[in-house]
Amino acid sequence: MIDPKQLRQSAAEIRENLARRGFDFDTDAYAALEEQRKALQVETESLRNERNSSAKQIGKAKAQGEDVVPLLEAVKDLGDRLDASESRLEAVQAELRKIELDLPNLMHDDVPDGKSEEDNRELRRWGELPEFNFEPVDHVDLGNNLGLLDFDAARRISGSRFTVMHGPLAQLQRALIQFMLDVHTNEHGYQEVYVPYLVQEQALFGTSQLPKFEEDLFKTDGDTPFYLIPTAEVPLTNLAREQIFEADSLPRRYVAHTPCFRSEAGSYGKDTRGMIRQHQFEKVELVHMVAPADADDALELLTGHAEQILQRLGLAYRVVALCAGDLGFGSNRTYDLEVWLPGQKNYREISSCSSYTDFQSRRMQARWRNPETGRPELLYTLNGSGVAAGRALVAVMENYQDKDGNVRIPEVLVPYMNGTEVIGKAR
RNA sequence: GGAGAGGUGGCAGAGUGGUCGAAUGCACUGGUCUUGAAAACCAGCAAGGGUUUGUAGCCCUUCGUGGGUUCGAAUCCCACCCUCUCCGCCA
Numbered sequence: 001m002i003d004p005k006q007l008r009q010s011a012a013e014i015r016e017n018l019a020r021r022g023f024d025f026d027t028d029a030y031a032a033l034e035e036q037r038k039a040l041q042v043e044t045e046s047l048r049n050e051r052n053s054s055a056k057q058i059g060k061a062k063a064q065g066e067d068v069v070p071l072l073e074a075v076k077d078l079g080d081r082l083d084a085s086e087s088r089l090e091a092v093q094a095e096l097r098k099i100e101l102d103l104p105n106l107m108h109d110d111v112p113d114g115k116s117e118e119d120n121r122e123l124r125r126w127g128e129l130p131e132f133n134f135e136p137v138d139h140v141d142l143g144n145n146l147g148l149l150d151f152d153a154a155r156r157i158s159g160s161r162f163t164v165m166h167g168p169l170a171q172l173q174r175a176l177i178q179f180m181l182d183v184h185t186n187e188h189g190y191q192e193v194y195v196p197y198l199v200q201e202q203a204l205f206g207t208s209q210l211p212k213f214e215e216d217l218f219k220t221d222g223d224t225p226f227y228l229i230p231t232a233e234v235p236l237t238n239l240a241r242e243q244i245f246e247a248d249s250l251p252r253r254y255v256a257h258t259p260c261f262r263s264e265a266g267s268y269g270k271d272t273r274g275m276i277r278q279h280q281f282e283k284v285e286l287v288h289m290v291a292p293a294d295a296d297d298a299l300e301l302l303t304g305h306a307e308q309i310l311q312r313l314g315l316a317y318r319v320v321a322l323c324a325g326d327l328g329f330g331s332n333r334t335y336d337l338e339v340w341l342p343g344q345k346n347y348r349e350i351s352s353c354s355s356y357t358d359f360q361s362r363r364m365q366a367r368w369r370n371p372e373t374g375r376p377e378l379l380y381t382l383n384g385s386g387v388a389a390g391r392a393l394v395a396v397m398e399n400y401q402d403k404d405g406n407v408r409i410p411e412v413l414v415p416y417m418n419g420t421e422v423i424g425k426a427r
Numbered sequence: 428g429g430a431g432a433g434g435u436g437g438c439a440g441a442g443u444g445g446u447c448g449a450a451u452g453c454a455c456u457g458g459u460c461u462u463g464a465a466a467a468c469c470a471g472c473a474a475g476g477g478u479u480u481g482u483a484g485c486c487c488u489u490c491g492u493g494g495g496u497u498c499g500a501a502u503c504c505c506a507c508c509c510u511c512u513c514c515g516c517c518a
Contacts, residue, residue: 041477045487052487055499059445068498075498224508244437244474365475373482374456376474 001208001362002103004096008034017106020113020324025103033096040089047082051075101211105359107324108333114323120336121323126307127316129340134403138343139394140274143169145405146425149275160272161264161279163390168423172409173282173393175416177257180284180309184386188305190255190286195235197258198226203238206364208330215265218279228261232285233383240289240366244376250368251298252289255386257282274394276348281390288382291368292358295380299355303335306351306386313410315395316340318347332357337387343398350391353384 007014011027018025054075061068112121130136143149148169154162165173184190198220204210204227209217218228229235236254245252260283271277286305290298303319310317322334331354338347358378361367367376400408407423414421 038477041487045477048487051498055497056446058498062445072498078498367474375482 001100001359002106003358003362004100007100007103014106018104020107020111021104021327022115022325023104030096030099033092033099037089037092037096040085040092044082044085044089047078047085051078051082054078101205104327104329105332105357107327108355110321111327111333112321112323115325116323117326119323120320120326123319123321123335125316125318126311127314127340129316130342130399132342132401132403136342136398136401137405138274138341139397141343142397142401142405142407146407146423148423158279161277163275163278168417168420169393169397171417171420172396172407172413172423173389175409175413176313176392176396177282177284177389178416179312179413180386180389180392181255181257183308183312184255184284184286184305188253188308190253190305193236193239193254193256195229195232195256195258197229197235197261199229199234199238200224200226203234203241206241206366207234207237207360208363209234212329216263218261218263229258230262231260231283231383231385232256232258233287236285236287237289237360237366237381237383238364239287240361240379240381241364243366245289245368245379247291247369247371250289250291250379251294254287254289255284257284257389259283275390276394278390281388283388283390284386286353286384286386289366289368290380290382291370292377292380295355295357295382298380298382299333299335299353302382302384302386303337303353306337306353306384309387309392310337310339310350312412313392313396315392315399317350328352328354330354330356330359332359335384339391339395341395341398342401343394348391350395351385351387354382356381356383 002014007030011025011031015025015027054071058068058071058075061071112119114120137145140149140151143165146169148166150164150166153164157164181192185192201210204217209230217230220226220228235258236256239254240252260281261279264277264279267277275281286302288298288302307317307319317337317339320336320338322328322331322336327334334352334354336349337351337353339350340346341348357380360381361378366379366381368379369375370377396410396413397407400410402408405425409417409421409423
């Protein structure tokens with residue numbers, strides 16, 4: 001959520017900033033509502049003030065044994081006037097809130113112009129593209145041939161966009177997760193956290209998946225429904241909900257491995273082959289909570305931590321800065337890591353690292369105590385995949401295949417595979 | 428699932444209809460004292476929002492959550508949520 005105060009004071013600049021995303025902010029409608037809000041709020045609060053002071057007067061009079069009947073007479077209709085004023089105020093506030101919750105975040109000045117993915121700016125590449133003296137196949141063919149990837153079974157159990165993996169392949173994904181967690185906790189200074197996979201509405205409001213993107217989420221039945229987390233960003237970032245952190249406890253860096261659940265509504269026909277886009281996938285997520293002045297550095301650091309994983313796995317990738325049109329709803333700035341997939345002869349997103357400024361923390365009331373002012377102020381949040389385990393598995397399979405259809409294990413993972421160096425055909 | 432107890436400020440803990448945003452203690456911050464520290468003493472110390480040039484002043488809201496009674500609710504009534512203890516069940 002954008003600061004409502006800023007929304008009132010600099011509506012024109014905000015509209016321009018959001019227009020770069022292709023978002024049309026109707027400032028006139030907002031200003032009109034805001035004018036009503038102000039009048040109604042002033043009126044409501046002064047009525048409440050009146051009520052409070054007369055109640056005190058009555059109390060005082062009663063204590064002194066005076067006749068309170070005339071005083072009661074004077075406040076007879078106050079309650080009704082207050083009720084009317086309150087309900088009009090609430091209606092206007094609800095409309096304002098609806099607009100505010102629908103507004104995407106302001107963008108960083110460095111976000112490149114552009115409408116779609118094609119306009120993203122490539123920042124750098126790392127690694128040599130692997131060369132094969134045979135025609136490399138994709139992970140689906142590899143997995144099928146090895147007898148370790150079973151989309152048929154997954155379809156019988158759960159339908160499309162699910163995967164069943166067997167033996168060493170299942171183990172390889174676990175090895176990847178374990179490796180990533182070890183690097184981030186032992187070398188990058190993250191605290192590992194175990195979090196709930198089912199969360200309530202307010203958590204998703206906090207990180208801004210709700211109210212706008214409900215159709216992307218799986219939801220349970222019941223009076224107080226749960227949502228399955230689409231990313232560990234939700235529970236991790238909400239650790240700061242309604243908290244005030246001391247300055248010396250920042251930055252806070254958290255890492256969690258969780259499964260992620262996404263309905264993928266609206267992506268019918270996209271990435272239907274293989275396990276690139278699934279309803280359920282494993283991810284290692286990184287979250288930073290920082291003082292505002294440190295946010296720019298934190299994004300570089302966070303991205304670097306995710307890059308470390310790909311580098312140690314020996315996977316070629318590139319880093320792109322998302323353009324205005326491709327930027328996520330709540331993001332102020334995003335770097336995507338795209339890994340090279342020989343099976344697709346293309347770079348595919350494997351990590352997305354975003355800075356949210358105070359967009360999420362305002363919704364969560366996540367604060368820190370600024371020593372310069374002595375007051376609680378909103379902290380800044382960042383998150384990024386470090387990295388998506390399902391896609392990392394795909395990348396390892398495709399990049400490390402040989403002409404016989406075996407998959408070599410990257411050196412750093414061998415210890416996590418009990419010494420196994422190659423995955424061959426199952427017998 | 429059954430029985431009981433309870434949810435108040437950073438923590439502990441008073442408060443059962445009226446000047447209560449809330450006693451007291453601890454913690455914390457500043458000061459006095461001291462060579463320094465401790466102790467003692469003095470003072471300060473919740474959050475959100477509105478108005479406003481204002482981190483000044485004034486005002487509103489908040490005692491688990493939501494409703495109700497009342498001129499007035501932390502306090503009374505109703506519903507819900509959560510925590511703890513015991514019993515049952517259970518990975």
